[in-house]
Amino acid sequence: MKVIRTIDELRSELADGRSSGRGPVGFIPTMGYLHEGHGSLMELARKQSGTVVVSIFVNPIQFGPGEDFETYPRDEQRDLSFAKSKGVDIVFLPSVNEMYPQPTKTKVSVSELTSLLCGASRPGHFDGVTTVVNKLFNIVKPDFAYFGMKDAQQVAVIEQMVRDLNLDVKIVPCPIVREADGLALSSRNVYLNDEERMQALVLSKSLQDAVDGMHKGILTTAGEVREQLTSAISKAPLADIDYTEILQFPDLVSIPDDAELETIENAIILALAVKFGETRLIDNILFQPKAGA
Numbered sequence: 001m002k003v004i005r006t007i008d009e010l011r012s013e014l015a016d017g018r019s020s021g022r023g024p025v026g027f028i029p030t031m032g033y034l035h036e037g038h039g040s041l042m043e044l045a046r047k048q049s050g051t052v053v054v055s056i057f058v059n060p061i062q063f064g065p066g067e068d069f070e071t072y073p074r075d076e077q078r079d080l081s082f083a084k085s086k087g088v089d090i091v092f093l094p095s096v097n098e099m100y101p102q103p104t105k106t107k108v109s110v111s112e113l114t115s116l117l118c119g120a121s122r123p124g125h126f127d128g129v130t131t132v133v134n135k136l137f138n139i140v141k142p143d144f145a146y147f148g149m150k151d152a153q154q155v156a157v158i159e160q161m162v163r164d165l166n167l168d169v170k171i172v173p174c175p176i177v178r179e180a181d182g183l184a185l186s187s188r189n190v191y192l193n194d195e196e197r198m199q200a201l202v203l204s205k206s207l208q209d210a211v212d213g214m215h216k217g218i219l220t221t222a223g224e225v226r227e228q229l230t231s232a233i234s235k236a237p238l239a240d241i242d243y244t245e246i247l248q249f250p251d252l253v254s255i256p257d258d259a260e261l262e263t264i265e266n267a268i269i270l271a272l273a274v275k276f277g278e279t280r281l282i283d284n285i286l287f288q289p290k291a292g293a
């Protein structure tokens with residue numbers, strides 16, 4: 001496995017791979033502190049690509065003032081062993097100065113899809129994501145790029161950017177990997193103390209209960225689903241709700257409270273963001289109202 005820190009060196013390594021016919025390039029952008037959620041993306045990329053590239057870069061421009069850019073968990077040595085164990089060919093580990101030698105005057109911005117959910121709570125966040133992902137795509141020129149559905153809005157936004165800008169890459173959304181008790185894996189889980197970690201189970205449980213309620217016909221409208229999610233999460237004393245939403249996916253069109261869910265043709269996403277102490281966690285689940293109809 002090669003560890004590369006500069007754009008020039010990465011470009012020349014990938015050009016060598018292309019000229020010697022190493023097959024498609026699969027790319028997994030990450031912010032490091034790798035876990036089995038990232039691992040699942042790497043494993044899929046390993047199956048589908050000749051060269052697997054992982055980037056590890058905590059991107060300052062997607063963090064707002066007062067967010068956790070400085071304290072975001074980092075462990076380079078552990079990440080390198082993890083990537084190696086997953087059969088990754090190249091880890092790209094640029095410095096902030098390598099990616100942004102001067103403050104960027106150019107930003108890539110996707111409208112509408114970024115004005116709600118995490119975009120509403122984290123103004124400018126998605127501009128930071130789409131700008132860095134665009135830069136990374138231009139550097140790596142991947143055939144496939146792998147993104148986790150834990151960040152479902154990010155998947156929707158990046159797919160929109162790829163369509164709108166005719167980027168020559170196929171986005172591969174990957175399922176959420178969870179702990180045995182249901183908590184979605186996230187680098188930020190390391191911030192949780194024991195009590196917060198226990199109460200954070202309310203996220204996956206409330207989502208699953210809501211989907212069960214929809215399947216059984218107990219929850220029939222979007223309003224009932226919102227109410228059920230909010231009331232279930234509020235029972236955890238440490239939970240501070242940022243949003244509980246129900247929308248169509250991937251266009252992220254909000255569903256009015258009185259809408260009967262069985263009339264909706266598209267996939268539905270139930271999405272949550274909840275703070276436990278200083279730690280903001282997100283989770284979501286997809287539901288197909290017409291499945292099996």
Ligand SMILES: Nc1ncnc2c1ncn2[C@@H]1O[C@H](COP(=O)(O)OP(=O)(O)OP(=O)(O)O)[C@@H](O)[C@H]1O
Pocket residue numbers: 029030031032036037038040041146147148149150151174175176177178184185186187188189
């Ligand atoms: N539990 C998971 N299952 C599947 N994919 C995941 C999971 N967690 C993260 N990913 C994906 O890994 C990629 C890199 O994410 P990132 O490095 O931000 O990790 P993270 O655990 O989401 O960190 P944090 O939530 O603290 O920002 C993203 O595409 C993200 O959706």
Ligand SMILES: CC(C)(CO)[C@@H](O)C(=O)[O-]
Pocket residue numbers: 029030031057059062129132133151154
């Ligand atoms: C895609 C990404 C690596 C861009 O910094 C980040 O938003 C993430 O880890 O999901």
Ligand code: BAL
Pocket residue numbers: 031062151
């Ligand atoms: N996985 C999303 C990156 C962030 O929270 O900034």
